[in-house]
Amino acid sequence: MKKIGVLTSGGDSPGMNAAIRAIVRKGISMNIEVYGIYHGYTGLIEGTIRQLDLGSVGDIIHRGGTILRTSRSDAFKTEEGRQAALAQLRKFGIEGLVVIGGDGSSRGAQKLFELGISTVTIPGTIDNDIPGTEMTLGFDTAVNTVIEAIDKIRDTAASHDRISVIEVMGRHSGNIAVWAGLAGGAESIVIPEVDFNIEEITDKLEETNKRGKKHSTIIVAEGVCSGAKVVEMIKERTGLDTRVTVLGHMQRGGSPSATDRLLGSRWGAKAVELLASGEPVGKMLGLRANRLVANGFDLLHSEKPAVNLELYELSNSISI
Amino acid sequence: MKKIGVLTSGGDSPGMNAAIRAIVRKGISMNIEVYGIYHGYTGLIEGTIRQLDLGSVGDIIHRGGTILRTSRSDAFKTEEGRQAALAQLRKFGIEGLVVIGGDGSSRGAQKLFELGISTVTIPGTIDNDIPGTEMTLGFDTAVNTVIEAIDKIRDTAASHDRISVIEVMGRHSGNIAVWAGLAGGAESIVIPEVDFNIEEITDKLEETNKRGKKHSTIIVAEGVCSGAKVVEMIKERTGLDTRVTVLGHMQRGGSPSATDRLLGSRWGAKAVELLASGEPVGKMLGLRANRLVANGFDLLHSEKPAVNLELYELSNSISI
Amino acid sequence: MKKIGVLTSGGDSPGMNAAIRAIVRKGISMNIEVYGIYHGYTGLIEGTIRQLDLGSVGDIIHRGGTILRTSRSDAFKTEEGRQAALAQLRKFGIEGLVVIGGDGSSRGAQKLFELGISTVTIPGTIDNDIPGTEMTLGFDTAVNTVIEAIDKIRDTAASHDRISVIEVMGRHSGNIAVWAGLAGGAESIVIPEVDFNIEEITDKLEETNKRGKKHSTIIVAEGVCSGAKVVEMIKERTGLDTRVTVLGHMQRGGSPSATDRLLGSRWGAKAVELLASGEPVGKMLGLRANRLVANGFDLLHSEKPAVNLELYELSNSISI
C-alpha cells in the first residue's frame, strides 16, 4: 500500500480532525502517502483531492469540525456516482480509503469495498448509534456541551423558580438526551425509545413543586417533539413559568474532549495499520471494553445499538 | 445605620452573587447587619427576610444566578404593596436598602426612597441598557456566553458550508447582538435599532458565497424577529442550507466573568459605604471611565442609552 | 438495612459530589436513611456525622470537590482508631457504609468489612490506578483539565517558537501524562513506567526544529522529575527557549465532566442497591466494558493496573 485516502462524510463530529491528523502522521511514519478527499463522497466523485503532509494537520487536534469538510452525497448512491469515484481513486493511485462518518457513510464505504477498494471506517457521529462500538467519535464532546448548557440554564432557572425545557439532538436516538439528562441532573427525559407521557412529567413537576423545589429541567430529544411544544403542554396543564432552549448545531461543534481526541487518534492510526498490509480489507472500527475492534460491514445491517435504558431508569430513580 | 437589606429583582444576571457577597462582607466589616430579602420585592412585601453572615456568602462569588432568588412583583406596583414593604422594613429595623436589578427594579427603588428609605441600586441586567452607566452587571458574561456558542456553531457550519442564524436576547436593545456579533465575527447583525433589511443580508450571502466563502453567521436580536423566521426568509430567497439556534436563558446563566465579579464587588461595597453615612440617600450606581459613579433617580427617566452604533458599523465594515 | 453512611477519603476527585447525590437520592427512594460522615475516616472516628436529605444534595452534581470534605487519617490505621470508628457507627445505627476514595481508602474499607460492617467502595481518584476498574472517578475530568491547559500554552508557544514543559500529577502512575499527552498532541511524554532518556527528547527537539517546527510540548509526570529540572536539562543540551508550567492541584478541581458525573451517579446508586439487601457485603465497584462490576477486596492486593503503554507508543509514533 503506497497511497491511501481519507474523507469525512455526513454530519461532522468533534474528534474528526484528531483522526485525520493521526491518519496522516501514522501514514507518513510508515512511508504511505495520504490524500485528503474534500467534501466527503462529493469530493471523491469530483476529484477534489490533495496530498496531506505533516504541516496540513498541524495545530488541528483541538479543533472542532473537519478540515476536510463534509457533505451528504446523493450522487454516490447511484452506480454512476460510485463508478466516477472509483475512477478518481484509480487516477490518483489511491489503493485504500478511510471513511469517517455515521452509518450512511459506512454503507457507502461498504459499496466501495465491494468494488474492490480496501476501506476502513471510523464511527464519527455524535449520535452514538453505530453497531459494533460502545462509543462513537464526537458523542462525549456533544454530551459535555449539553451539560454545560444545562448548568448555565439551571443557574437562572433556580433564581426564578422556573421550569426549563431543553431540546437536544437525537432524531432516532435518545442517547444524548439520556446521558446529558443523567449527568446534568435533569428531572425528566423525553426520548424516542420510551412512550412520551406528558402527564407523568407534569405530575412530577407538581409534586416537586409542592415539596418546595420550584425549578426543574426537562430534556427533550428532537425526534419526539419540539421543545417549544413541550413548553406549551406544560404551561397548559400546570400554569408554571416554563421556557425553552434549542441547542441546535452547537452540539456538533466545539473543541473535542480528551475522550474524542484519544478515540480519533487511536482509530486513525489503527485504520492505517489495517490498510498498510496491502491485503484486501473491509472493516468498521469500534471500541469494546476500551479496546479497538474491527468488525465486518455485515454488522451494519444488524440492529442499531439500543439506548442504555439502565441510565434512563437510573435518572428516573434518583431525580426525585 | 445599623441594619441594611439587599434584594435582587427582575431578570437575574451573572455577578449578582458577587455583589451580595461584597455587601455582606463590607457591611460586617463596618459593623452593619445585613439582611437578605428573598424573591425580590415579593419577599419584601411578604417578609421573607433573613440575616446574612459571612458563611451565607461563602463560595458564591463564582456562581451564576442569585442566592436571594428574584421575581417580578406586580403587588409592589401598588400603593398597598409598597406600604406593606415599608412595614416589613420597619419591623426588621432595616434602615437602608440595596436593590440589584434592571430599570423596573430601579423604579421600585425610587418609590421606596420617596417613602423615606435610603436606597442604592446596582445596575444588574444582561441588557446593558441602564441610564448612567457604561456597563451593567452580567452583560460581559452574557456576551462571552454568546461568543462561545458562535465559536462552536462556526466549527460545524464551516465543515458543512452552511448558514447559521443565532437568536440572542434583546427585546428592545441590540447590545448583546452587536457586541457578540462583532466579537464573534458574524457576517450580519439584526437589531431593533436598525431597520431590518433581509435583502441586504441575502445579497451579502450570495456575494460571499460567489467569492468561495460558503458559511456565514447571522445574529438576530429576539426583539426584531425570531431566528426561525429569518431562516425561512433566507431559504426562500437563496435556497442556501440555513439552520437556527435559540440560545434562550443560557445567556443569563453561567459563572460570571472577571469583569462582572469585579463590578459586582465594587458596586456592592460602594452601596454599603453610601448607606453607612446614615444620611438619606437615593442613588443609582454606575460606571464611567472605569470609575464608580452615583447618579440620582431622576436619570431613570431620561432616555435609555443607545446601542453603540459605531460597533455595528465596524462589524459591517470588516465582515466582508 | 435502615441506615447507611457515606464518606469521601484521600485526595478529592471531580464526580464525588455526583456519587454522594446518587447515594442519598437512591437511599431515600428505597426508604433508607443516609448519613454523611465528614472529613473521611477522621470524622468517622470523631463522630462528625449528619443525616443527609434531598436538600443536602441539591445543586451539587456539577460541583468539584466533595461536600463531605476529605482527609487522610493516620488514626484509622491503628486498631484503636478503627474501634472508635466502629463505636460511632453503632451509636448512629449505621449498618452499611459507602467509601469513596483511592486504594488507601479501600484498604480502610476492607478493615471495616472485616470488623463486620457491610462496606462498598467507589474508586474515587484522579490517578486511574485502582485494580478492577477501567476508569476511576475524576480521571476523565483531570485529563480534560490538562488538555485545556496544553491548548492554551500551545497558543503562546507557537507564537514564540518556544518549548513548553508541563508538569502534571502522577507520583507513581503515568496515566494522566499519557492520556493528556496523546490527546493534547504533545511531542514527548515522560512517565514513571518508562526509563527517562533526556537525549531522546532533545534529539527529537533538534530534529523537528531543523524541519521548521519550532515549538514543542513535553509532558512530565511529577513522579519522574520536576518540570523545572527538565527545562534545565533541555536548555543545557539545546539552548532552546524553554518554559515550565506546574498545573498542581488545579488538576483535582473543576466541574466534573459528563463521564465523571455519570460514573459517580451509577456507582452511587449501585452501592446503595448492594447494601440494601441486608446481607453482609464487602465489595469494590468498578467499570468493565461500560458495565458496573463489584469485585472482592482481595483484588486490592493484586498488582496495580499498568498504564496503557499502547497509548504511549501511539503518541510516540504520531508525534513526529
Next chain:
Amino acid sequence: MKKIGVLTSGGDSPGMNAAIRAIVRKGISMNIEVYGIYHGYTGLIEGTIRQLDLGSVGDIIHRGGTILRTSRSDAFKTEEGRQAALAQLRKFGIEGLVVIGGDGSSRGAQKLFELGISTVTIPGTIDNDIPGTEMTLGFDTAVNTVIEAIDKIRDTAASHDRISVIEVMGRHSGNIAVWAGLAGGAESIVIPEVDFNIEEITDKLEETNKRGKKHSTIIVAEGVCSGAKVVEMIKERTGLDTRVTVLGHMQRGGSPSATDRLLGSRWGAKAVELLASGEPVGKMLGLRANRLVANGFDLLHSEKPAVNLELYELSNSISI
C-alpha cells in the same frame, strides 16, 4: 497610502489575531494592501513579509497567540538594524505600519516614526501597564484564565482544608494579581507595589482558621517572590497544609474574551483609518471611558500607569 504593514512584537497576548484580522479587512475595504511582517521586528529586518488577503485572516478571531508570530529583537535596538528595517519597508513599498505589542514594541515604533515611517501602535500585552490606555489587549482574557484556575483550585482546597498559593504573571506590575485576586475571592494578594509582609498574611490565616474557615487562597505576583517560597514561609510560620500552583504561560494563551476581541477589532480598524489619510502619523492607540484615543509617543516616557490600589484595598476589606 497604498500599502501598510502589520507586525506583532514582544510577548503575545490574546486578541492580537482579532486586531490583525480587522487591519486586513479594514485595509482591503479601503483599497489598501496589507502586508504581514512575521516574527516581529526580526522579520522586518530580515524581510519575512507576505501580503495578507481575506483568506489569511479567516477563522482566526477566536484564536489565541498571533498568526504573525512574535519575537524580541536585539538587532532592532541598533541603528544598523533599524536601517535594515527601513530598507525592507521601502523594498516592499510599505508606507505605514501597525505595531501590536507592549511598551518595548512601542519604543521601537517611535524610532521608526522618527525615521519617517507613519506608525500606529496597538497596546498588546497582558500586563495592562501601557501609558494612555485604561486597558491593554489580552489583559481581560488573562484575568479570566487566572480566575478559572482559582475556581478549580478552590474546589479541592475547600475539600481538604488547605491553603493554596497561586503564582501569577506580573514582573513589575500587580495588575493581574489584583484583578484576579479580587474577582477570584482570594484572601490575600501579594504585589510589587505594596510591601510584602508575610506576617500579615499568616496572622490572617490563623485568624480565619480559628473562625472555622480552613481554606484560603493567596495570589502572588511573580515579581515579588516565587509561589514556592511563599508556601515555605507559610508552612514554617503556621504549619498549615499549603500548596503551590504556577500558572506560567497558560496566562498568555487561550481563546480571547469578548472584550479582547472587541478591543482588537476596534483598534485594528482605527489604526488603518489613521494611516489611510496619508499624512505622517505617529500614534499610540488607547481606550478611555470606552472610547478609542490616539496619544503621541511622548506619553511613552511618562510614568507607567499605577496598579489600581482601590481594588487592592477593596479586596482586603471584603476578604475577611
